[in-house]
Amino acid sequence: MSGKVKYRIPFTVPLREDRSVLVLGFESTSHTFGVGLVEFREGAVTILANVNKRYTPSKGGIHPREASYTHLRNSKQALEEALDQASVKLKEVDAVAVALGPGLGPCIRVGATLARFIASMLNKPLVPVNHAVAHVEIGKLVSGLADPVVVYVSGGNTMVLAGKNRTYRVYGETLDIPLGNLFDTFTREVGIAPPYVVDGKHAIDVCSEWGQEFIPLPYVVKGNDLSFSGLLTAALHLAKRAGRGDKRRLGDICLSLRETAFNMLVEVSERVLLTTEKDSVLLVGGVASNAELNRKFELMASEHNAVYHSTPPEYSGDNGAMIAYTGLLHYLYGVSVDPVKAYVRQRWRVDEVEVPWVP
Amino acid sequence: MGPIERLTRLAEGAESIVLLGSLLGQDVVVKVRVSRSYRHPDYDRVFRFYRTKTEARVMAELLEKGLKVPQPILVDMENYVIVMTFVKGRRLLHVLNSYGVEDLERIYRDVGRQVGVMHNSGIYHGDLTVSNVIVTENGEAYIIDFGLSGYSNDVEEYAIDLHLFDRSTRNLVPDKADRLFKSFIEGYSSTFPRHQEVVERMFDIRRRGRYVEERLRRKLRREAYTQ
Numbered sequence: 001m002s003g004k005v006k007y008r009i010p011f012t013v014p015l016r017e018d019r020s021v022l023v024l025g026f027e028s029t030s031h032t033f034g035v036g037l038v039e040f041r042e043g044a045v046t047i048l049a050n051v052n053k054r055y056t057p058s059k060g061g062i063h064p065r066e067a068s069y070t071h072l073r074n075s076k077q078a079l080e081e082a083l084d085q086a087s088v089k090l091k092e093v094d095a096v097a098v099a100l101g102p103g104l105g106p107c108i109r110v111g112a113t114l115a116r117f118i119a120s121m122l123n124k125p126l127v128p129v130n131h132a133v134a135h136v137e138i139g140k141l142v143s144g145l146a147d148p149v150v151v152y153v154s155g156g157n158t159m160v161l162a163g164k165n166r167t168y169r170v171y172g173e174t175l176d177i178p179l180g181n182l183f184d185t186f187t188r189e190v191g192i193a194p195p196y197v198v199d200g201k202h203a204i205d206v207c208s209e210w211g212q213e214f215i216p217l218p219y220v221v222k223g224n225d226l227s228f229s230g231l232l233t234a235a236l237h238l239a240k241r242a243g244r245g246d247k248r249r250l251g252d253i254c255l256s257l258r259e260t261a262f263n264m265l266v267e268v269s270e271r272v273l274l275t276t277e278k279d280s281v282l283l284v285g286g287v288a289s290n291a292e293l294n295r296k297f298e299l300m301a302s303e304h305n306a307v308y309h310s311t312p313p314e315y316s317g318d319n320g321a322m323i324a325y326t327g328l329l330h331y332l333y334g335v336s337v338d339p340v341k342a343y344v345r346q347r348w349r350v351d352e353v354e355v356p357w358v359p
Numbered sequence: 360m361g362p363i364e365r366l367t368r369l370a371e372g373a374e375s376i377v378l379l380g381s382l383l384g385q386d387v388v389v390k391v392r393v394s395r396s397y398r399h400p401d402y403d404r405v406f407r408f409y410r411t412k413t414e415a416r417v418m419a420e421l422l423e424k425g426l427k428v429p430q431p432i433l434v435d436m437e438n439y440v441i442v443m444t445f446v447k448g449r450r451l452l453h454v455l456n457s458y459g460v461e462d463l464e465r466i467y468r469d470v471g472r473q474v475g476v477m478h479n480s481g482i483y484h485g486d487l488t489v490s491n492v493i494v495t496e497n498g499e500a501y502i503i504d505f506g507l508s509g510y511s512n513d514v515e516e517y518a519i520d521l522h523l524f525d526r527s528t529r530n531l532v533p534d535k536a537d538r539l540f541k542s543f544i545e546g547y548s549s550t551f552p553r554h555q556e557v558v559e560r561m562f563d564i565r566r567r568g569r570y571v572e573e574r575l576r577r578k579l580r581r582e583a584y585t586q
Contacts, residue, residue, distance in 0.1 A: 169530075175564070214401045221507060223486050223523040259399050263406075266397050271373035275490075296397035303396065 006044040010146040011357050013332045015040065022048075023331060024082075024093045024118070025324025028111030029103025029131045030156060031055045031062050033071040034320030035082040037093075038328050045141060045328070048086035050314065050321035051078045057194060061184065068106035075114055082320065090122065095336070097127040097327020099134060101348035103156070108344045116339040125336035127327040131318075132157060132350035136168060137329060138322035139284035143309035147359065149278045151269050151297070154285035154318075155180035158226065160269050161350065162276045163358035170351050171272040172224030179261060180287050182228045186257060190239045190250060200289060200313060208258050208292075210251025217260045224268050231260060258292065266296050273306060280307040288316035329357060363389060363442065374410065374506065379445060386447070387432060390414075392439035407439040414505045415441050417482055424480055426473050427501045446503065448495035455489060455531050462498065463535065464542040469500045471546025474520060477502075479551050483516035484508050488527035514553065518560035521547075525561075 015021070020041035027034035034052040038045060053074035055067040083090060098115035101108060119126035136150050150161040150168070158180075159173035177185070187193035187203040196203055217234050220227040235257045242249040273281060281301050287293060288311045301308035315322060330336075333356045363380040369388065370377040378389040392407040415434045422430055433442040451466065458466075470492055477484065484491075485507030493501040509516070524543065529536040548554040 214399050216405060222519045223488060259402060263398055267373050274373060299397040
């Protein structure tokens, strides 16, 4: 178990330092089936295992039923690998955490069924975890930031959050499609994806490198909320007029699309940073690994003397460790659910969850 | 800044710095749209140009309609600066908890009436929150910050204004929000004939995915607003 990084929880939790807790977590809200094992010992958190199996569609986007079948096939192996990696036995686990939403119903059910079964079999508490809260918590743990403005961007979510009164309040979010979805849909429609991400680089970034010129596109910010659907339509319209094969022009469109979308997001985040008067910004979710977005956020934060942190790829995309860790936090505060009543909540909003460790 | 004296920093926004100064003995607000390094340079210029232009135009037009908004005095399109009159008072945000409900209802009716006139002129505010309404000492409500405003005949834009205003109120004073919004609609419907359409659209917006939990409650709420 040497070589595993120990993290300090960046806030205080109600637990005696001499106790140790081991939590198993399941993530299956979207394209990833993940199993994580997290241990709390001597005041520090160690991620013992983080095994993630990804469903990659051969064409089009995620098909919920196909994805859930893939999760089912992967689940046994993922669990075994995780227990093996951590060299622990299933019966040593103190609590079982599971992401019950938000996400795709058929996919969540795979993780939920497995977690309910294991919790009932071991007679251990089952801890419900909100997927969005988990993204935020793992980001805070890895970066060491206690109370940042959190920008959560992935294929299915775009929101700017900040902790207030024991919840994560949504200060700004997308009114229609999420940022990751915008890029996925655009690159798919113009024929340069799937695969959407190759070697950690999204097709939109590859395409942006072909372009030079900036074309003005619809920039829609309403209050602190964003709208990307008009931007997508406008960009697709331009691409259609350019015709296939004009690589340079397509590059210009990709560059302008990415530039406009990122500027919108950074502007809104900047406004939230100023209104909430926090001193740090944290980027989480699948799009957190994007180099250009990181560059923009770094510049924005430095202009306001704020600390900026992104999340490393293994914890920014969907993963099992974040569910296990967030489950651990909830478990320390005594949250658990009867397996019979552990319903899947496809539209479970992040601001409905009570997070007692947030001031 | 030439003739403007005693400049002090009033606030810093995401895209601008707001200064307080004095011009010929009158208090003025100087809004400077600053360059942002994270923006593409071409884009940065276009962006600042259009926002400055729209903001100044909208304010001038609303003044003509007799609304209580700051008066633009000078507009510099090369440095993206607007100089406007200073409205002395407190933000609605800061008086929400200290004012009585009757006073607040009167303020909300007034804001509603003004927003109705604005929408009737084909203008939307784009960032209508409780931070962007100033209440003066004698209880008059001024709408400020037209940085995100624009021209449109689309009901959607008007509905977003209502949505944002109600949201920001609801976040701060959830128990009074229903009464206050009703007062707002009273004022709004007196000046804008398409009010019903806009309120309907506001509920539609909240049904688009993100406020799904509200679906269950929407019928009750809708009846409370439409007589």
